[in-house]
Amino acid sequence: MSASTFQIERALPAAHPTAHGAPAAMGATPTAVRHHPSLTTTVPKEYVHRASVAEVMLTGWQRLGAHHFTVSAQWPRLHGYFATVDGHHDPLLVAETIRQAGLLLAHTEYAVPLGHQFLMWDLSVDTRPEHLLITSTPAAPEIEVTCSDVKHRGTTISGLHLNVVIRRDGHIAATGAATFNCTSPAVYRRLRAARTGPGAPTPLPLTSPLAPQDVGRLSPTDVVLSPTSTPDCWQLRADTRHPVLFDHPVDHIPGMVLLEAARQATTAHLNRPCLPTAIHSHFTRYAELDTPCHITAHTLTPDPAHPQQVLITGHQNNTPVFTTTITTTT
Known part of the structure; x- marks a missing residue:
């Protein structure tokens, strides 16, 4: 699957209200229509290499240019493992978000098939703690991703580097970067035969x-x-x-x-x-x-x-x- 946007628009079944707020009779022409906002869902867990939907931080993405993207996410106020640190979202939660963004874009925008293995060479996070404070609602950061050093292999890629700027309510909350390679299942089996095969x-x-x-x-x-x-x-x-x-x-x-x-x-x-x-x-x-x-x-x-x-x-x-x-x- 390759896509440049990911968004769920889902109409909810509901009676059309009349001008006075009561449901219109069957067959009557409504005088007002209730508009439901788009609903939020996570991206498929397979795209970020998670078995549990609860561990998926990303909610969508959009291509802005050849190697320029935005990714949306949601951070819970209380996570089962990533700690609340002195009233702040955990910087490791930021690192996990960057990791997931790289995997998501590799699969959806650079045609890396599901089942390929990824090897991370580096990952960095620099945060601005004043913009990572936990508030009364889950955080909804917007992640700007620029990919570079894209290594091509046939119709897919074998690796890339990504630079990330994470904004929250218009403020830069963190920046980061990561570099990874990806290999096919057959290559990975040969590389790791002593660790994955019989014995x-x-x-x-x-x-x-x-x-x-x-x-x-x-x-x-x-x-x-x-x-x-x-x-x-x-x-x-x-x-x-x-x-x-x-x-x-x-x-x-x-x-x-x-x-x-x-x-x-x-x-x-x-x-x-x-x-x-x-x-x-x-x-x-x-x-x-x-x-x-x-x-x-x-x-x-x-x-x-x-x-x-x-x-x-x-x-x-x-x-x-x-x-x-x-x-x-x-």
Whole structure:
């Protein structure tokens, strides 16, 4: 399917009111017509690689130019996992929205078939917290997306970079960017044969979580770090049964789990709740489910009177898997 707009217009069955507000008799000519506004729905969940409709943030899109689009979204005031941070929408919710926008446009506007696999190389978010405050209604951000470095393969593409500006009520609430490649199912099976075929390794047993309050969480089931004997070093805790972090079966640790590990590591490292204002991540290889992934953190800006930057690194078998730099308010 390829489309340049997505909108639902659905007439509701209702009697036509008369000029006095009472329903007109059968066959009578109405003197006034009630107009119903268009109804909101999410985009198909398959376009954003989610199994649960509840985890779809996007509600529509429109092409403005060859590589220029707008995408509409809705952020709930209270989400089942993305935390309310000091009265603000979670910056990781913004990151998830950017991820979904890239997938949506790849499938609908660049003809990437459903079933293709995506590999994210980088994802960045810079927020303006004053425009991410939670109000009395769900937020309805408008997302401007410009795609570049589009790599073509036949009638589809093999990758692209997107730059994003997210506006809320006319104000810029966040900016961001992401780069990804996409591969066919056959290529992915060859690439990941040792991890997906017969005899594929099983995930590590689930390790004990840190105390939820130490990483800004309320429930131990939402903690993705386990303690180690080394200061400012933790083991990634990947609960493949988690209904949001592992929305559907995968053969590796999703990038959003790594971002959450970076956020929790920052909170534990600084020993205080924090609101990330910028998250810049680079992913260098698949994070495997059957190998311990160690997460380390150290401060790049030591002056606690200023916004602090923390560098988080994930390693498996002493090989870097990802790096994230988080800037946080004081």
